[in-house]
Amino acid sequence: MTSQTYTFRIQRNMPGQVGTVQSHWQEYKVEAEPNTTILTLLETIKGGQDGTLTFRQSCRSAICGSCAINIGGRTRLACKTHVGTVAKDGVVEISPQKNQPVLRDLAIDIRPFFARVHGIKPYLQEGPERAGKVTSTAYDQVNHVTQCIMCGCCYSECTMAEVNPKFIGPAALAKAFRFVSDPREGLKTERLQALANPNGIWSCTRCTLCVDVCPKEVAPMEAIVKLRTRGLNKGVNTSAGAKHALAFHEDIKQTGQLNEFTLMMRTLGIVGSLMETGMALHLAKKGKIPSPFPHSVTGVDELRRMYESLERSPIDVETKAKEAVPE
Amino acid sequence: MTLEFAYYPGCAAKQIQREADWAARAVCQELGIGLLAMPRASCCGAVSLRETKPAFALAVAARILSEAEAMGKDLVTICNTCLQTLTHANYRLSNEPELLEKINAVLAESGVRPYGGTIKVRHLLWVVTDLVDSRTLKAKITHPLKGLRVAAFLGCHSIRPEEIFNHASNTSEGPHLERLIQLMGGVPVDYVGKDRCCGFHVMLSDKHEVHTMAAKNCLSAKDAGAQVMITPCTLCDMIMGSVQPIAEKTVQRTINLPEMNFAQLLGLTMGISKERLGISRLHIDPVPVLSSIGLA
Amino acid sequence: MKSHDLIIVGAGLSGMRAALEGAKAGLDVAVVSKVHPLRSHSCAAQGGINAAINPNDKWEVHAYDTVKGSDFIGDEDAIDLMCREAPGIIHEMDRMGTPFSRNDDGVIAQRPFGGASFDRTCYAADRTGQVLLHTLWERLVHSGIHVYEECHVFRLVLASDGHVAGLVVYDIKTGEIFGLRGKGILLATGGYGRVFLSSTNATTNTGDGMAYAMRAGAPLADMEFVQFHPTGLRTSGILITEGARGEGGYLINAEGERFMGRYAPKKWELASRDVVSRAEQTEILEGRGTNGAIFLDLRHLGRDKIIDKLPQIRHLALDLEGVDPIDAPIPVRPTVHYSMGGIRTDKFGAAPVPGLFAAGEAACVSVHGANRLGGNSLLDTIVFGKITGEHACQYVRSAQLRDFPANAIAEEKDRIQELKSRPNRGLRPAMLHHQMAEAMNTYCGVYREPVGMTTLAEKFPGWRLDYERIHLDDKSTVFNVDLLRAVELRNLLDLGESIVKGALAREESRGAHFRIDFPNRDDVKWRKHTLAFWDEGAQAVRLDQEEVRTVGNPEYAPMVRTY
Incomplete structure (x- = not known):
């Protein structure tokens, strides 16, 4: 494998006034083979070019969880990411994790x-x-x-x-x-x-x-x-999400078809559905009102039999183990 | 080679998002792709049935796949969530022989033809970009986009998890949707958010969050210069289209980014009429933008 | 200034296990750690933890294997204690929630490991350290014990009467330097792999606690015994577990020969680590390696077993060496892995400085002597975390808080200020570190010879002068890693000097320490611990000796060690 020059475009973040961070982008050039890890190259930059570059790392073997950073638009462990797989035209863009407050450079507040x-x-x-x-x-x-x-x-x-x-x-x-x-x-x-x-x-x-x-x-x-x-x-079914999920299997069992009208009713209840009118009105304007009486698909009785069969003798499909896990 | 598929449009395309179904049929007719009806096919169960009744969900999917298998055709869909649900089930049923055996026993007991594990689940988008000869496709595109800047909103359930989609959704030439935009003569806009979530599946439980998501992704595309957004998914269509006006209020910013199903835009470039493609059913009127390039 | 009954430094397995004893005793215990507890290097232990839990095994046999593995220089009272406590520790961890791998009958599974006469190593696939660490962290969260996270200790402070008074601590997140008073201090800061250039260890493994203890007057013991793990990845030095050989993996040379039979005709690849590492080094030196490495061959185990039992090492080989062990042998070489030496303690973890305790790799209790058996370090961390924690709690119940010397914090602040105020010329810390670490690898490796070691030892005064001239690029306060590296570098220099001086003094070959000029063990002159003290006047390490603690068990009498 041959080495080449990569440009690391790194988001630098310095704490400013209370709770704020000042950001800018800085570029570094490093010589590396494509299978060199990003962490190794960050260390090369820190040790040889710029000691102020700040990031977390520890084990170098993807087991301590320290070095997760945003590399090329995806959050990855720097220690197991090869530069050749993330560089675009020789440029690697690096910034801190998203959805988290930043302390300094690539280090977030964990x-x-x-x-x-x-x-x-x-x-x-x-x-x-x-x-x-x-x-x-x-x-x-x-x-x-x-x-x-x-x-x-x-x-x-x-x-x-x-x-x-x-x-x-x-x-x-x-x-x-x-x-x-x-x-x-x-x-x-x-x-x-x-x-x-x-x-x-x-x-x-x-x-x-x-x-x-x-x-x-x-x-x-x-x-x-x-x-x-x-x-x-376990009967924990009062949240909107749970009702929505339950509505699905009732509909499929009864008609084989998802009924978007009753789905909304079941999920939110009558009041909730009316509250949803913001969206319903927008849909109605375009004539998009789901039918409350959907046609059943052919052979809906098969679905009911399948359902009943599985209720009688359940199959554990969650694990690939041969036997169901007793709880 | 004639392309014929067992056509599984999904519940949304049968009800609220009918225009996507119309467009898919119109485009396929132009391209000589046969879409065969699946009269027995039920709802796939989406993400929810797997949560309430995981075994029943697999059985439901197996029954759908079995119907396609009986027709001797691969299955094609225009809904990302149907695509993921059926691909996921198909992946498991094809890779876990014991599981297939157990599920088939349930099917047999209920009078359903057992599933042999021979069917491929495809998205119509993949069929158009991968299986239709690109020269044939280009020849049909009589009204190209003339450099229109188009945002591809990929939709989660046609690209993830990688384990079940692997090469199908990840080609070296970039996402299918962006390739299609190029084939249509448009320019795909690169923007943060194109591979993120529309929020459909928490629409009813986390309404405010969904509005914010829709707004963020649309604004990101708009700020990157997009003139129109397309998706390969009827559920993404529903959110990015109908929620967009509501989301504008949440973020207190005008977005006004016309959004449509990929098949609708493809149909327009093929010279299919707006009426057949249900363009009037769109929530953000695309006509002003489209007329600028002579498409409307 | 805040105070606690007991302050534990380090939040790996030893530190957290010790802290749980404090919670149980109802004492005010706090933990200080320079990383979040889950980042501690205990997580990188892969293969397993030894305990005689099988009815056909006996703790006495485990103890004998350990005495023999130590090359008869481990302290027998501590070894007996550890092996007797081991089964209880496994069952306790199991109850706390560690998902140990099971046999079909639901019993905790065990695999063979090097130097053991029974399949005694309990495990969770090949990430045993990680699941143990997460389990103890779960209990730590449950206990509500305060953890000073991402806080680096800068100094262990003694009172005027020589008793521990507390710590000077640096909050990495804010740059604040503050004092903590404690009736007792327990150091569980782990090992010092960074003294060497190539190591299986994390970059945070800088042996801080050992260095601070030595500077505070507590001796380090047996620092010359540095374990080279037989299977570190060629390029990065990252660990490939002994469990890979426990599951049946072969070591082969460039000619494809399974060579261990020539060195250990009975145990082959499962001889003790010192034996296997020397065999590999000999193969490499005699030209039967490739690019400085020999190979770990797992191909015959088959895909399923590799994926089931060794999933992590498969990924490591793929990610870091570009080799899939299902299809090709993994290039490996002997790599610095573990410190048998450490802060000298009695079998309850007490150091000779009143109020000071140590446990885990930071300590030299000594259960590992001249060579640690695979699977005994995780055991050491938890057993002695518990015992030392218990003992330290008893101690602090009757101890008094001492006055914290007024100048200690100011001195550390001045030291840091001085470091930061140096102009940006001269060496960066990384450059000086590289010089020392490279020389340690070259002259203090698997085979040691006197000329090289003398050259190395003589370099330390010069490096200390260089250390006074390093500069920091980073003068800021928040998350200043540049500063931490500089502070850690002084610790590494202290430890490197104690290692090479100990190695130069010990004129014999024992366990991991092999002198080409003294290839035999010499029980008459050298069945002794080496002690290393910090000589403040000379600003250098000086040595002393101490007898091995024996229990009078005739089985433990030194004999020729073969595998």
Whole structure:
């Protein structure tokens, strides 16, 4: 492999007056082979060109979670990102994580992120739902989430966090799932109730960005989906999101077709639907009123039979394990 | 080669976003792509059925895929969420033989033809850009965009997760939607937000946030010089179109970025009439912009 | 000035486990850490943690393996204590929530590791340290213990009577320098991999606690025993777990020969780490390596086993070396990994300075002697985190807060101000660091010879002068990493000097310390610990010796060590 000159275009941030940060972009040139990591090159710049360049790092092996920064428009771990894969015409653009307050250059203030993690009570709790024995397959459900290193890549890219800083966020919710699905957790239902509150599991947009940016294959959104399922199974179904989800399977079971009129009614209730008129009026102007009486698809009885069959003898499709995980 | 597909427009295109369905059919007719009806196909369950009844969701998807398989055709859709839901199910059913066996047992017991795992799920956009010969396509584009600056809003559910889409949505030549814009003679606008979320799936639970999302993404495109925005998804259409006027109030800024389904703009470049394409049903009137390049 | 009963420095496994003892005892405990607890380097431990939990295994056998592994210089009272406590620790971590890998019957699974006579290493895939660290952090959050996060300790402060008084602390986030008073101080600051250029360690592993303890008058012990891990990645030095060999991986040379049989005919790749590293180095020196590396071959394990048991190392090999172990052998070489030496303590973690305690890699209790067995470091951190924490809590119950010397904070502020006020010419900290670390790798490696080591030892006075001339580019207050690196560099110089002086003095070969001029172990002269003190007058390290603590068990009598 041959080395070439790369330009690092780095967002520099200096704390200004209380709570403000002054930003500018600065360019550095480094010579490197395409498979050199971004972290190595940031160190080269800091050690040889500019000692003021500030970033966090520690383990160099994608396990401590320190070096998540925005590289080429995506939040990634600098220690496992090769310069050749992110450079565009030899230029690599680097800035701090998004959706987080910046302390200095590429270092963000990690406290708000961890405050959200603390908020989900990130520890096993004693309680009545604790199982006695741990089976060999007990962690098949939680293994992917225990790989989380709390680097914050997912939160930085989260489309809901971008517009709602109160959203608990993918990392903390994945951590919550780790406890809800641990056989030793004693307060699973209580957790599910708390997680169904506003800014919790039902606020995830399902945009799937967290799944793709996660450097540890945690798939936070999959954990959020499973939290929703567990919540509904435990009767935690009063939030708008939960009602919306329930409406779906009723519609499909009854008619095989999603009915957008009744969907709105069920999700928000009558009053809620009327509140929605802002949008409904806009739709109505264009003659876009969904029919309250959709036609059934052909063979809807098959759907009902499938549904009933699965109610009689459920299949665990959440894990690839051969047997269902007892909870 | 004749292109024929089992056509799965999705619930939105059957109800609120009918214009996308009209445009898809019109465009396919021009290009000689056969869209065969799937009378038995139910709603895919979207993101929600997987949450309420994960096994039932897979069975529902398997039943839809099985219908296409019985027709001997790959399935094509114009809704990103249908695309992701069915691709996800198809990915699992094709890669986990035990799971396929269990789900097929449920189908068989309910009188449904078991699914053999042989069907590909495609987006109409991919068909147009990947399977239709580009010379054929260009020949049909009689009213090119003449350098119109078009924002491609990709829509989450046709590009993520990479694990199930991999090469299908990520080609070295860039996103399909941007390639199509170039084929139509337009200029794709690069803007922050093109691969982000429209917010459809939290529309009812987090209304205010959805307005902000829509506004941010539209403004970002507008500020980058976009004259019109297209999406490959009926759900994105619904938000970026109908929510945009409401979102303007949330952010207290005029956006006024005409938004439409990719098939509608493609249809216009093929000289298909505005009426057939349902252009009048759009929330932000594109006619002033389109007339500037002689398209309306 | 704030005060606490017990202040723990470092929030890795030892520090957090010790802190939980404080919470249990109802004391006012605080933790100071220069990184967020989850960034601590304990997370990088991959392969596992040893404990005789199988009914067919015995803690006594584990203890014997450890004594033998230490090359008969580990302190036997501490080794017995650790191995006896080990099963309880595993079950405790399991109860706290660590997702250990299980056998089909639900029992915690164990894999073979080097130097062990039983399959004794419990694990969670190949990220055991990470799950243990996260579990203890969960308990720490639950306990509500205050953590001074991203706060760097600049000095360990003693009162006029020689008892610990507290710490001078630097808040990295704000640049504020403040004092903390404590009745007891427990140092759990980990190892010093950065003394060497190539290391499996994090860049934050600068052995700060060891250096501060030595400057405060506490001796360091056995600093010459530096463990070279047999499988660091060729380019970056990043760790590839011994678990890879535990799962059946081979070491092969450039000719494709599985060479370990020539060096350890019984245990092959699962001989003790010092033995394997020397064998690899010999292969490389004799021309049977490629670009300074030999190879770890996992291909015969098959795709499924690699993905199931060694997922992380597959990614590391792919990301950092561009090699998929499913298809090709991984280039590896002996790489600095672990410090057997550290702050000298008794078996309860107490250092000879009153009120000072140490645990984990920062301490030399000594359970590892001249060579640590794989799977014993995670065990050491948690067992002695607990025991030392317990013992320190007992101690501070009856101890008094001492007066904090008035000038300590001002002196540190002046030191920092002076560093920042130097004009921007001369060396950057990184350049001086590179010089020293490169020389340490060259002259204090797997094989050591006297001329090189003498040359190296003689460089330290010059480097100390250079240190007085380094400058900082960064004069600012918020998150000044340039400043931290400079402060850490003095610690690295102190530790580097103690390592090379110890190595030069020890005229024998034992465990990880191999002298080509003294290739044999010499139990008569050298079955002793080396102690390193800071000589304030000479501004240099001076050495002393101490006897090994034995328990009179005839099984532990030194014998020829073969694998």
